[in-house]
Amino acid sequence: MARIVLFKAEKVDLKKEEVPSxxxxxxxxxxxxxxxxxxxxxxxxxxxxFHFTGIFKNRSFAYIELLDVKTGISAASLLVVPAHFKYPFMKKNDIQFTYVMTKSEFRGKRLAILLLQEAWTRRTDKSGMAWYVTNTDNTASIRVAEKAGFALDGYGxxxxxxxNRLKKIES
Structure with missing residues (x-):
């Protein structure tokens, strides 16, 4: 059975890349x-x-996607979710990158990493940590997190x- 893996970063540790043309x-x-x-x-x-009522603990809620210019379809996307009651291990100014997805025909182009960098630089509160939650079966997602500068912080x-809430059970 897959385990939930928690990655954490103080910064998304890559040189900012330009969006491909x-x-x-x-x-x-x-x-x-x-x-x-x-x-x-x-x-x-x-x-x-959650954003407008203050359930999210900061104002960084956002959705980012890369569109294929030729077709207009979404090639890759992610959601930036601020700390809230479902993630008690997160502090007030922390954010989590979730629903990080790249369509199969666009994989291998570093699009997810580019989106993580973009989300990190555009967040509204610059003092928190970034979290990336996945599971042990999702090796592609684990590789993206590691390439973007996230380090294993524990399991959930x-x-x-x-x-439901995600409780941190190991560090």
Whole structure:
């Protein structure tokens, strides 16, 4: 059975790379008339409620994606989620990179790393740590975290029901 792996970084430790010319960067933040990124599922509305009501402990909530210029499809994307009750090991100014995805035909181009760098430099609170949560079966995700300067910080265990929490169980 796969274990949840927690990676942590004080900085995303790579030289900032430029967006390749065959991709366009789209950066989304919530607004009063802009409650979820285009094409994303309804749960993103809940994240925006967390943002506006202060459930998220800082203002760094964002969605970033790279679009293939030729086709307009999303080649890679990630969500920046601030500390909140589901991640009690995170401090107030920390962020977590989640839903880090690259479509199979675009893998091997360092797009996920580029998005991590972009998210790190654009975050609103510059004093916190970055977290990257994955599982031991996801070797591609582990490699991305390590290449981006994250270090293994421990393992986690989910607790609770619908609004489960991720408890840090080992360092």
């Amino acid at each position: 065959d991709f366009a960067l789209r950066y989304w933040r919530p607004g009063i008339f802009n409650w979820k990124p285009k094409g994303k599922p309804l749960k993103y509305y809940l994240y925006t409620v 265990k989910r607790e609770g029901g619908l609004l």
